[in-house]
Amino acid sequence: MNKTVFSGIQPSGEIHIGNYLGAIQNWITLLDSYECFFCIVDYHAITVKYDVKDFQDRVWNAIIDNIACGIDPEKSRLFIQSHVPEHTELAWILNSIAPMGDLERMTQYKDKSKQHKENINAGLFTYPVLQTADIILYKATHVPVGEDQVQHIEFARRIVKSFNHRFGKIFPEPKELLSHAPRILGLDGKAKMSKSMGNYIAIGETREVLQKKVMSAVTDEKRIRRNDPGDPSICNVFSLHQFFTPSEKRDEIETECKRAGIGCVDCKKLLINGIWATLEPIQEKRTTLLKDQNRLREIIYENGRQCKQIAENTMGQVKEQMGIR
Numbered sequence: 001m002n003k004t005v006f007s008g009i010q011p012s013g014e015i016h017i018g019n020y021l022g023a024i025q026n027w028i029t030l031l032d033s034y035e036c037f038f039c040i041v042d043y044h045a046i047t048v049k050y051d052v053k054d055f056q057d058r059v060w061n062a063i064i065d066n067i068a069c070g071i072d073p074e075k076s077r078l079f080i081q082s083h084v085p086e087h088t089e090l091a092w093i094l095n096s097i098a099p100m101g102d103l104e105r106m107t108q109y110k111d112k113s114k115q116h117k118e119n120i121n122a123g124l125f126t127y128p129v130l131q132t133a134d135i136i137l138y139k140a141t142h143v144p145v146g147e148d149q150v151q152h153i154e155f156a157r158r159i160v161k162s163f164n165h166r167f168g169k170i171f172p173e174p175k176e177l178l179s180h181a182p183r184i185l186g187l188d189g190k191a192k193m194s195k196s197m198g199n200y201i202a203i204g205e206t207r208e209v210l211q212k213k214v215m216s217a218v219t220d221e222k223r224i225r226r227n228d229p230g231d232p233s234i235c236n237v238f239s240l241h242q243f244f245t246p247s248e249k250r251d252e253i254e255t256e257c258k259r260a261g262i263g264c265v266d267c268k269k270l271l272i273n274g275i276w277a278t279l280e281p282i283q284e285k286r287t288t289l290l291k292d293q294n295r296l297r298e299i300i301y302e303n304g305r306q307c308k309q310i311a312e313n314t315m316g317q318v319k320e321q322m323g324i325r
């Protein structure tokens, strides 16, 4: 069986280093060995309140950011979900297979229901059904995601098993692919870094804002004075060094922190340098990309057209097997 990857990102805010380390970096490593579908999932993003005026900009910014991070839209099919209406068509069909009990157990639904008490809508509830449709329309075998999405991929596998069992085997059972950074915590060091929580470092952060944000990040809370020894194993700032600081320097910071040889302020300054070394080239590439957006738009629309053809084929098979003509 061919190896096919599908993964999505919501245009629900600025892309942050959690998305970058947990998903996008992993996507880049797969470009050469898998057939890759990467999607800006705008239909998922409307399940929470959003500003209509900004929405198109958000979708387009998500495209530009992904390319600036290293997703080549000519090596992969980077596209916009709503350009392929078959996603929502298949989601309706899968709604008739998805057990309510499974959907009620979804952690993301429970969390978002608490976060958006005034807007607990059916789309929020059936979010994993649309996500399953996204994945299986392209018969994806692998789904590179952060840890927060693993429960949804398990759900997708159960739906695929039910479909294949009832109507005949069409779909492979998709497997999650976790990156080396499956769960980046927010600046509070407690909740997952997320666009909607506002606890993030965006990839488009200026150096000044980056500095402010990192300086405000929570460290080992037991370390009160500069002379107290720290515990890097419970410090979120130190855990970020793992991704932005060369290993020798990181080992030195760890040893020095444990013996109070380095304070949290200096540890944060080193982290700022490390993160900036990653963000600066991404931001430079972004500026270059913005100069020739017309060509990029053509590529993204063409990717959407190609995806639509594949999706139409899959829907033809689905309807045939289900007796829908």
Ligand code: AQP
Pocket (backbone or CB within 6 Å): 008, 009, 010, 011, 012, 013, 018, 019, 020, 021, 022, 023, 108, 144, 145, 146, 147, 148, 149, 181, 182, 183, 184, 185, 192, 193, 194, 195, 196, 197
């Ligand atoms: N903190 C994270 N650490 C590792 N991976 C993460 N991902 C998201 N946050 C982290 C992964 O990034 C991909 C895109 O997910 P998303 O668009 O749902 O990102 P988000 O920041 O989580 O967006 P929202 O709008 O704020 O959503 P909720 O409210 O669900 O958190 C996924 O592969 C995800 O796993």
